[in-house]
Amino acid sequence: MDAAAAAKRRRAGSLLPEVTSKRGRSSQNRAKPDNESLHTSSEWDESAQVASKREIALFRNSLKQNVCVRMLQEGNHRSFSELFYLLQAERDRRAAAEPSSALSSELRPLLEEQREKLETVRLHMCEAEQAERTGSWPAMCEHRLFLGQFFSAPEDQLLSLHFFHSCADREQGRSSRPATEARACMAELYLQQGELEEARQQAELCIRQAEDGGWLDLSGRPLRLRARQTLWRIYDQLAVAPMDAANYSEALELLHKGYSMATESDDKQIEGEAAHRLGLAYQRTGDHNTAKKFFNTYMQICVTMNDAGGIGKAYKAMAKSMESEGNMEETIRCLEELVHITRINGLLHNLADACLLLGNIYCTTSHYIRALEFFIQGYEVSCETGDVSLQQKAQVLVARARAQSLLGTYGADVVSASPGALRRLLVWKNTRETLGAQSRLHRAES
Template sequence: MASRVEFDRQLKMNAAAQRHTGLILPEITADRRKKRSTLHRFRNSLKQNICVEMLQGGFHRSFSELFFLLNSDQDRRAAAEPGSGVRLQTPLDEQRDKLETMRLHLSRAEQAERTGSWSVVCEQRLILGQYFSAPEDLWLSLHFYHSCADRERGGRSRPATEARACLAELYLQQGELERASQQAELCLKRAEDDGWLDSAGRPLRLRARRALWRIYSRLAEAPLDTADYNEALTLLHKGYSMAAESEDQQIEAEASYRLGLTYQSAGEHDTAKQFFDTCTQIYGTLQDADGLVKTYKAMAKSIESEGNIHETIQCLETLADISRSNGLQHHLADAYLRLGNIYYTRSQCKRACEFFLQGYEVASNLEDLTLLHKAQVLVARARAHSLIRKYGADVESATPSALRRLLAWKETRGRQDLSTDSTDNTNTAWY
């Protein structure tokens, strides 16, 4: 009985103590819990904290996707070997900005998915694809662009169509031309139907056409290497069609130039000249001196192949004028040397020497030793050829005046400057 009374008394004392400390204990307990939570967060890794936030917010799909990407990064790093070409950086789970960015936009995408806002879902994934623009993040960029473009719901939206344009450009950079072509063609089809603009306000249909022009140009390189001009021309014409409709005169001129070169290689010089004419018109409008110079060089080659020397000379003189006016000294020297060669092949050595000497002077100013040596050889050859022709003519004629010139030449060994052209009368003094 006594023990029962004592037990009841102890219970009353405990209850009184709890009532007495009731105002203080809850505050102490809450404070301890807060400290314990802060300490727990501090001890967790960055990866754990991000994942916990996503789970606490109810974004379980986003958590699963982020966790998958983090594991993929670990697998890529583990599989990478020295010299494998895989760019390694700081582990993804240690990069706060990237983890926070993925958490934010994946959570927004999942929230939009719950409400059926499929365009918003794609927009958030497009943002992530654009965010991971560094070369070492290519795999992440491709993941988010595909997760945007390949969605069953929202896959035909404006953001998804822009993602296809981005995929086409990325695959083109990687040399995966078939994949690039597939993505660009899908982008063009959808953008044509709806007239969408990309994030920078540019028409997506034009962006897709520019990508397709580059893709077809790259695809044409393989048949060109094997001299399969029919296949190359088919691809280049497709590219030219895209370029002409791209509203970008620069790439239209470049596409025309590529076609001209290919027709030239195939021996179809008339057709080549038609495309070169288009180039000169466009480059002239754009005031693109470099474009004009390379086009006139190519055009001169086609004209010369047809045996039209007079027109070739006119073309090269135009090339020299453009080069001189725009300070393109290397091209100017090349034009002079090519003009000299034309006159040399026509046995007009004096005229050839004039152009060779001009090319030599330009090369000297440029301090280009390779070009300078080339010009020196051409000048020497032209002069020697002229002297030999005149010497031979005097030997054959054996007239008193010819013999006097030969004796004079023997004494001076031809140290005088070349003063006449080979087309001059051989009886004229040449020493």
């Protein structure tokens, strides 16, 4: 029986695992994956700490180099060449500038040092190049127009002009809407710089292209009207030099061209200003009848627009022509209207000026008491404005009018020689002597 039990245990033992030995192997097997996991985690941490070549380059290289490399990697070789030229040209201008000029100032960074601007240039130049490759000329011009408008700061005007020209002067796309708007922008920019002939050329080209295409700018304004408004200002500036040189025929020709542009601009304010400028030019030549016609046109436009300042300017100009013609009654009427308009609209500087002008007219006609009244009004208003130079001018005019009024009375008494006149002369003489003695005493004490 014992033998049978032992045999039974041997048969069962072959089916049961060895507890001790199996446990050891199981522990070893469990430890091995843990070691592998630790080894893998260590490798991952090490790889995470090692930067790629691109990341190292971004860190070590300059902003300019990184941007240029990216453009080349993306295959935009023409954009790279253009940008490199612009950056080098800016460096050359900085090197050639006078030490005291704003261009050489160390406070003003170069384009290659300004991340936002440089990235904007890269993006839109590359987009423009891609559009050019596919023949999408309007899209190409849109990107270049954007860059021209993006560089709106005064120190970036050369960059702005570069992108405007690259938008408008290309053979393909030069008649597109963005190219036409670029010409309008260039006309305004050249006008700011005083390059009047270049501004005139760009504005005229813009008008021709806008008439053909009926384009609107990004704000929804017709480009043909915008260019006409700019061209009026250009003609107005061009007329300054011949007018100063007394070359009136040339100046009037330019001003008439400007007036024509203004009337076609659908802007009544500009049309009124152009009429006023033309009237002043005719006034300067001595043709007061024609001048008054343009002043009347200006006044009517200002009345329509409820422009009190413009109405006052029209009355002032009209009064000057009336005075030149010797029509003092109409001159006084115009100036009195000017005083009334400026007073009710609270235009203090204009009111003070109008009072002084009217006082001068009354002095011219020997109405010194009336002149004194307006000079005093002008002085009081000038005190409200705080304009010291205007106050001093008014003080001189008040003193002059007061002296002239006294001299008029004194002269009449001298001519009269009546007992009453003689008594007034003696009183006046004694008063002047007393005042003179007091003044001398005051100066001696001081």
